Structure formats: C-alpha cells, structure tokens
Amino acid sequence: MLIPTDMLNAAECQSRLAFGLALAEMAKIDNSIVAIAADSVDLMGLRSFQNLFPERFFDVGIAEQNAMGIASGLATTGLKPFVCGYAPFITARSMEQLRNDVAYANQRVVIGGAASGISLGVSGGTHHALEDIAIMRTLPNMTAIVPADVEQSWEAVWATQGIRGPVYIRLGGRIPEPHIKKTKSPFRVGKADCLREGSDLTIIACGVLVHESLVAADTLKSEGLSIRVLNMHTIKPLDDEAIILAALETKGIVTAEEHRVTGGLGGAVAELLARERPLPMRMVGMCDEFAVVGPTSEVRAAYGMTAQNIVSACKELLA
Numbered sequence: 001m002l003i004p005t006d007m008l009n010a011a012e013c014q015s016r017l018a019f020g021l022a023l024a025e026m027a028k029i030d031n032s033i034v035a036i037a038a039d040s041v042d043l044m045g046l047r048s049f050q051n052l053f054p055e056r057f058f059d060v061g062i063a064e065q066n067a068m069g070i071a072s073g074l075a076t077t078g079l080k081p082f083v084c085g086y087a088p089f090i091t092a093r094s095m096e097q098l099r100n101d102v103a104y105a106n107q108r109v110v111i112g113g114a115a116s117g118i119s120l121g122v123s124g125g126t127h128h129a130l131e132d133i134a135i136m137r138t139l140p141n142m143t144a145i146v147p148a149d150v151e152q153s154w155e156a157v158w159a160t161q162g163i164r165g166p167v168y169i170r171l172g173g174r175i176p177e178p179h180i181k182k183t184k185s186p187f188r189v190g191k192a193d194c195l196r197e198g199s200d201l202t203i204i205a206c207g208v209l210v211h212e213s214l215v216a217a218d219t220l221k222s223e224g225l226s227i228r229v230l231n232m233h234t235i236k237p238l239d240d241e242a243i244i245l246a247a248l249e250t251k252g253i254v255t256a257e258e259h260r261v262t263g264g265l266g267g268a269v270a271e272l273l274a275r276e277r278p279l280p281m282r283m284v285g286m287c288d289e290f291a292v293v294g295p296t297s298e299v300r301a302a303y304g305m306t307a308q309n310i311v312s313a314c315k316e317l318l319a
Helices: 005-010 013-028 047-052 064-075 087-092 093-103 131-139 149-162 211-220 240-249 265-276 296-302 308-316
Strands: 035-039 057-059 080-086 110-114 141-147 166-170 193-196 201-205 227-231 234-236 254-258 281-286
Touching: 005 013, 005 149, 013 035, 013 047, 013 080, 013 110, 013 149, 035 166, 047 057, 047 254, 064 080, 064 087, 064 093, 080 087, 087 093, 087 110, 087 131, 093 131, 131 141, 131 149, 131 166, 131 234, 131 254, 131 265, 131 296, 149 166, 193 211, 201 211, 201 240, 201 265, 201 308, 211 308, 227 240, 234 265, 240 265, 254 265, 254 308, 281 308
Parallel strands: 035 057, 035 080, 080 110, 110 166, 141 166, 201 227, 201 254, 254 281
Antiparallel strands: 141 234, 193 227
C-alpha cells in the first residue's frame, strides 16, 4: 500500500514516524492490532495511535524485556502486537525474551527498532545499534526488514499483514532520510529492488546507505563504469536469486550498510556466495570497534559509511 501524500508529509522524511503512522492506519481496519511502547511514544510517532485506540495501547516504559514478554503473551490470544522501541535496547536488552518467547514460540510479533545504526551518534556506544541485524537474522522464524526511506517503511508495516511469524523492522533516528526513487515493482518481502542496472560491478545496500550507493553509482557512471545497485531491504529471507544473478552478470560485489561488517548484510551475502557463486567482494560498514561519540554525519564519515568510500571499494575491486 502506497503512502498517501499527507502521511508522507507528516512523516517528515523519517522512517520511524512512517512506522507509527502506518500502524495507526492499519489499526483502523484491524481491531486485533495492539501497540506496546518501550518509552518510545514520540520516537515512533505513536501519538495518533494512542489517541485513537487508548484501550489497545500500552506504554511499559524503559522495560524492553517486559515489552517483549507482554507482546508474546498477547500474541497467544490472537492479538497482533507491535513492539516499538530504540533499536539498541529492544534487540539487545530483551534478547532472552526475544529468542525464547517470540522467535522460539514463532509468535506473530512485529518489532519496530528506531534509532538504528549510529543515528544517535551523540549518545555514544550504548545507544548505537550496530549488531541488531546480526542478532535478528540468526534467529529462526524471524523476518528482518531494513527500509531505505519513509515510503518503504510505510510499505513494510503493511506487508507484515501477510507474515505469520515474528518480524523486525529496522528504522532510522531523528535525522531526515533521503527519498529513494521507486521502481515499478511493488514492495515485496524477500525481493530486492534493482535501482540501477549495470554490468561491471554490483552494489548491494540496505537502509540509509542505499542513497549513498546511488550517489556512488552515479559518480562511477561519470567515469565510464556500469554499476548495478540493489536495495536489499529484506535481510531475512535474503533475495538469493538477485544476488546470484548479480554474481553471474557482474565482476564483483560491494555491500554497504550502517552496521558492523560482521554478521550483517555483507555477511549474509558472503555466506550465500561462498556456497553458490564465489567472486571478489568488499564490505562497507562499521569496523570491529565501538564508534566514537559525535554528530551522526561526521561519525558515518569517520568510519567510511559514505558514497566516497563505496566508490573506493568499487575501484579497488576493479584494480
């Protein structure tokens, strides 16, 4: 379902707000939907939901473990809980409940994790979520989605209607996220969007680095290189077909993500290629350390999560 223009404006170019707006709209037509906030009402744009459906809204405060346990319990009654929290806490702090109560029990619980990556750069390592994709994609039954922008966040929430088990939707923070030009194909869980065709190299990206990848592809095009760009918005299930086709039709693959290069999108792509079609790769993402404190854009640049570094990785592969 496409996001209406008024909702697009209300989301203010922030995927976390689009999540809350979509949730309120879905709840209007499905009275089994309930929202559980872990001190994240304004973070996730849940005021509309809270005002419209106070009897279906629960704010448990800074208690992510409780939020996850409550969600699992509500799911056993036939309700459809959406748990909303800060990505670094809703994934790591509640890991035991997430694993045992939600994933192991295969409960229909949707988890929205906002302020992912280093979008809360000034808050320091405790508030950076750079391991959450790795955590989620290792859990059986879990679907893991990383929208690239506001519109895709909206579409991802609506897409959960067709998923029976648990879902993690990774969202941005309080800084604008550029709009990504839409493809003709509708949003489908587990199917990547091909944003640029190309025959020399393929860039596979997710989240905020999709935009940086497009900038990198345009830069390389001006230098005579043909770069394919895949928006891999679903990390699990991975679009194996699109990745293997890229490996067959291009000379190498660069992955780009605002996450550690260990265990995230790059790891998932490398695992698949090692089994099916080995070829040269480079991974752009956070190195094996905790990020420094600072403004998000500057921290991203310091660790090479930029179009410039994606260009460098591509050139290194072709050298």
